[in-house]
Amino acid sequence: MIIGIPKEIKNNEYRVATTPDGVNQFVKSGHRVLIEKNAGVGSGYSDEDYIKVGAIISTAEEVYKSSDIIYKVKEILPPEYKYMREDLIIFTYLHSNANREMTEVLLKEKVIGISYEDIEDGKGGFPLLKPMSELAGKGGFIAALNYAQSINGGSGILLARVHGVKTPLVTIIGAGAAGIGAAELASSFGNKVSLLDIDLNRLEEAKYKLPPNVELLYSDRGNLEKCLRESDAIINCLLWPKTRKDHLIYADDLKLMKKGAVISDVSCDEGGAIETCKATSHDNPIYKHTGIVHYAVDNIPSAFSRTATTSLSNVTLPFALSIAANGVDNALINNDSLRKGLSFYKGNLTLKETSIKLDLPYTSPEEVLNIV
Ligand SMILES: NC(=O)c1ccc[n+]([C@@H]2O[C@H](COP(=O)([O-])OP(=O)(O)OC[C@H]3O[C@@H](n4cnc5c(N)ncnc54)[C@H](O)[C@@H]3O)[C@@H](O)[C@H]2O)c1
Missing domain, CATH: 3.40.50.720 (NAD(P)-binding Rossmann-like Domain)
Structure with a gap:
């Protein structure tokens, strides 16, 4: 698969989805990684650090256009709406319940969106929020x-x-x-x-x-x-x-x-x-x-961007690697924790909290994935 890592554009956001070590794990597993120019600079990682482990430095447009999975930190902001397209997998903090406009765009463009904050550990904890x-x-x-x-x-x-x-x-x-x-x-x-x-x-x-x-x-x-x-x-x-x-x-x-x-x-x-x-x-x-x-x-963690990037990547990377290795449907079907984070699936809203908060129709992840 091709994994795309854009530079975060939110004000005062210095984190990036993963470290050069994280990119190395994708490359070693046979995937390609496109990373936007200067995406890691706010966390102290240069483009050269990512090139050394096999990443390809690209423009934002190229990252969004050519990747299967967009691996990032913050929600999708208005300047990024134009890159949304059918079947694109977005793996990030989405906070869809607090963002009607973004929710409507992701539904309309039929993306597959998995939100970090809703992934559960099976014991009522939220492992991607904790760090x-x-x-x-x-x-x-x-x-x-x-x-x-x-x-x-x-x-x-x-x-x-x-x-x-x-x-x-x-x-x-x-x-x-x-x-x-x-x-x-x-x-x-x-x-x-x-x-x-x-x-x-x-x-x-x-x-x-x-x-x-x-x-x-x-x-x-x-x-x-x-x-x-x-x-x-x-x-x-x-x-x-x-x-x-x-x-x-x-x-x-x-x-x-x-x-x-x-x-x-x-x-x-x-x-x-x-x-x-x-x-x-x-x-x-x-x-x-x-x-x-x-x-x-x-957004206190952004002040400690290098620590936050490493700490966040430690918990998100195993899920991202699993999506890349198994394909998104299989990864979601075989992993209950990951499936809890499924918020958007090809035009369906699959996160109950958001459907209630924004009064939009809900379809369960199990239904869209044909799990009986
Ligand atoms: N500002 C930021 O940048 C930032 C970043 C991350 C998280 N947060 C926020 O930090 C907060 C805490 O997150 P967390 O992961 O530690 O949550 P958590 O659910 O692990 O812990 C919250 C604790 O509050 C306790 N609690 C509930 N009602 C209480 C009361 N009346 N008196 C005393 N304790 C009570 C709960 O029992 C629980 O132990 C959340 O609101 C989260 O959104 C803010």
Whole structure:
């Protein structure tokens, strides 16, 4: 098969689908790889690095026109719509439920679209989301460390243990992949850390992963209020259901917080757990509300593009290699995890969540693949 790797065009997106090592695996398995000029530069890989392992450097047009599989990172953006065509396989983060226009284009052009974020591990986990959540959580702590500094508008607290000085308190809400990532860094800097979750199993697992300076608290209003009053930084890493209209932290709650404290909202859902959250960008990452610095960048991993590219490629590559080796239909039929990610199949919408959200007709992956 011919695998095409375009350069990402989304603002501030520096990741690329795979590393030269990843390309090497396709080439060694007998496939051809076309990669757009400078696609890896944002992650520190030159065209020469890819040429050395057998890739062919191409234009965007050539990559899209000549490839069987488009292997990328972000969703399809308007300048890329013109490249969509029947039977083209797109393997990337698609987020179709949040993007009606793209969804309609992919349906109309009859592409086969498999979304990273919907691939499941069979135990209710999302293995292609997890590594990026971990990086986002770690980045969320680094942002708090940064914006607590007086030179960046913070109260001038160093989020670390310093002898002779009261140890800062960092509260992390949610003990999933992002929360554990944040807690790992916050605790290793010597901070007192409170990690809150409503799932006691998650908290128990965290007990074995994290050092004793991390207190593991059930997430109820009493514990949350105490954390709001005492924390120097709050890092929000929970998954708030999109259908909920209430909040965990209301605008009024900010008055309970210490002057100059930071909220780093990794979850970054507007109108979600934190009422005052509005998404920001790497270009303009913070704003203040009631004197509290808010950081709510919605693509934190892109700041760590080299690490993120490697980490993402580690989890996507086995699926991409399987599609190339077996053909997309066989790969989907024989792998339940991959099939969960099938969102578009030759004019059919095969992702239930998107069909509900966008009120479009749904056909199951099993139906389109004739699995009885
Ligand atoms: N900003 C970014 O760049 C970026 C990147 C990746 C992920 N994210 C976001 O990070 C968030 C966390 O992702 P994840 O993969 O760690 O999710 P996850 O599902 O693994 O973990 C979420 C945790 O929140 C807990 N939780 C739910 N309700 C709670 C409550 N009321 N109080 C305390 N805990 C509660 C859950 O029990 C779970 O343990 C998601 O919203 C995701 O979209 C953001």
